[in-house]
Amino acid sequence: MISIKDVAARAKVSAGTVSKVLKGYTNISEETKKNVMQAVNELGYVPNSAASTLSSKGKKKIAIYIYINDKFQQIDEINMLYLMGALDRCRELGIETVTVYNETLERLQHDTCLSYFNSLSADSVIVFGLNKDDRMMLDMLESPRFNFAVVDAPIVKDNVSCVYIDQRKAQYEVASQIIETGDKVLYFSGKKNGYVSQMRLEGIRQLQKDRNFELTVIEGEFSEAIAYHQTLKLANQYDCIVCASDMMAIGAKKACKELGIFVKISGFDGIRVMGYVGSSIPTVRQNFYNIGYRCVDEIIRLRDGEKGQKVIMPFEIDRISYRSVIK
């Protein structure tokens, strides 16, 4: 384990000087700066981040908080894209990250959660797809000591920005692709009390007012299985099935095929698997990568002392073709 001392010895300066060089202080002669950097390279020195963050109370990492579980299919694609976006942006900016998984937090008490992120030397947290049941994280948002960028939850505070597409508008637009006046429409909503679920529901309700059709709402919990089974039971009574997620749309479509009937269906999210199911279903394409990317920029804003804001990301209404997914 080569420490800053080794570098100092090799460069014939003191440890303090090495530190200054590495931190980019200005008042260092070019001469010694060069020597130090050379020693660093020759020795392959990497600062010990534990010691570093312990010493300088400067916590600078961004914690990336991810829900990882097997309850909902295809969540992994969305998470990976969020993650890629955020990681790429952090790399561009030279910011260190820590990945934190929800199950890790579930073990902790309310208050200890703060300390936990603290001990990770994070001062900011990006929350991908905040869950309304996640008391732990919701409590954390109250702590002014951290900055947050939250995806898919309409929460704005001095230290909290939120990032998402206009769910209401998106649901309105995608549904309007398939619904005609007078249609009987079945709507599979997401999780009861979920943030996005509510907004999407408002979207379809708005469309109902504007276009006048019969609307039945079923809580689909984003579950493909529920959509599948409910569709098997009910599809023959409806002209359209509007789904608050692609996976539910896939379940509904599958059921219709099995029933041998045609019902207009729309989805929501724009995930790749839509390109494989052999049906052309209009959906809302969210650019998850960009959302993740943008979250980092929000954190930067907050760190700079700006107040939290709501960031609305663009989306597209489209069908996902096989061609588009195989690249």
Place this chain on the structure above:
Amino acid sequence: MISIKDVAARAKVSAGTVSKVLKGYTNISEETKKNVMQAVNELGYVPNSAASTLSSKGKKKIAIYIYINDKFQQIDEINMLYLMGALDRCRELGIETVTVYNETLERLQHDTCLSYFNSLSADSVIVFGLNKDDRMMLDMLESPRFNFAVVDAPIVKDNVSCVYIDQRKAQYEVASQIIETGDKVLYFSGKKNGYVSQMRLEGIRQLQKDRNFELTVIEGEFSEAIAYHQTLKLANQYDCIVCASDMMAIGAKKACKELGIFVKISGFDGIRVMGYVGSSIPTVRQNFYNIGYRCVDEIIRLRDGEKGQKVIMPFEIDRISYRSVIK
């Protein structure tokens, strides 16, 4: 930020004693133990892991090394399952983890890589799907200071265990489901020089000897697009298309459908998307969760001073139905 001192003050003992209680030392009176724990709870104290690992040179985290990119579709599902397995096992065992992404390492020099993991206070690394191009990680494996569990690469050393299914046998068996003597067989292999690609290729070659058929091998690079386009061109000359990955099988199947011909196809991996493509394609089902889970146990073995070993995980030959993926 409440530190060990605060706890000590509240419990009216010294910081050292608190530390001992928390580390589960035996020679502590029940009385003070209780007091300390109470103070810990009341204050919501969480040890600062940076300080902890800095002090005790005891590095105990397991670093989980993941390739994250968008080059190959559906890698995300596999990675997530690996990850879930490893994380679950680590939680069961009370081991802390750090997640490290390949792109982070790509910035580093050879030697600094070691220091990097060091500074993360990791003494072990789990590598999911080691890439033969990844010089950085391959070099690291030479370092006896770390323990490694490597998935999908046949590397065994004192400090390196590897975990995977019997690729050779799996490819043999799944292909034998569709190939009959005298068939003309097209084989889409994985990445040239890839570890698993080679083993799978051996499997099909072995089958060729045993069953006697005409075999053409094309480097498919695990790419759905390549399989798709090559199949469009060549399918009518073959009876079977054996693919070294599910995504290639899907590409091949799609092409056959477009050509309006039937060719027997097999896949490899057992990922969920196979349940959505509407074709019943035999494949090798790997239990990625269990593989991730098992990797942690291998690390434990190595930490206990045992030598690295090859761990062969079970697999199944099966078709993935829609029913099985919607649960």
Place this chain on the structure above:
DNA sequence: CTGTTAGCGCGTTCAG
């Protein structure tokens, strides 16, 4: 059984 002491590796004053 418990308190005291001495660092872990680094960043940051403060002198010089």
Place this chain on the structure above:
DNA sequence: CTGAACGCGCTAACAG
């Protein structure tokens, strides 16, 4: 412009 000295929060060795 540079070096010495202190302390971040914690653990370990040593006293008592």
